[in-house]
Amino acid sequence: MNKRGLSTTILVLIVVVVVAVLAFGTDLFKTTGQATKYTDGASYGPISEGYQNYINCKYLTRNDGWSVTSSEKIQYFDKTSGVIKESRDLCERTDRTVLEYHCEDGFGKQRYVICPPGTTCDEGACISE
Numbered sequence: 001m002n003k004r005g006l007s008t009t010i011l012v013l014i015v016v017v018v019v020a021v022l023a024f025g026t027d028l029f030k031t032t033g034q035a036t037k038y039t040d041g042a043s044y045g046p047i048s049e050g051y052q053n054y055i056n057c058k059y060l061t062r063n064d065g066w067s068v069t070s071s072e073k074i075q076y077f078d079k080t081s082g083v084i085k086e087s088r089d090l091c092e093r094t095d096r097t098v099l100e101y102h103c104e105d106g107f108g109k110q111r112y113v114i115c116p117p118g119t120t121c122d123e124g125a126c127i128s129e
Contacts, residue, residue, distance in 0.1 A: 038065070042113050053078060057076040057109075070125050071088060071125045091124060092112070098115065
């Protein structure tokens with residue numbers, strides 16, 4: 001390939017990247033759903049025991065990590081029953097408690113999370129009161 005052809009190829013790639021950033025924003029290049037993504041001010045309980053039985057976990061909605069600002073849905077294989085199951089974040093115990101589901105290292109995990117101050121649980125997510 002000659003210098004002109006190489007320059008044209010590089011220019012085209014730069015234009016594609018710029019258009020992608022303009023269309024999708026810089027979040028296109030960020031990883032999401034890491035277990036370290038927590039909601040500020042929320043109080044997290046321990047991960048429920050027995051999660052090793054919930055394998056091949058995958059998200060049916062967007063992966064939000066342990067964030068409780070949106071309700072997410074996961075699917076996993078329950079080794080104890082031999083059945084594929086689905087679970088969605090939900091409000092439980094009080095109007096400020098979320099039962100949060102998350103896929104981590106291939107396992108379906110869950111824990112109770114108390115919503116941050118000034119929020120309440122609605123359909124599995126902490127929202128402003």
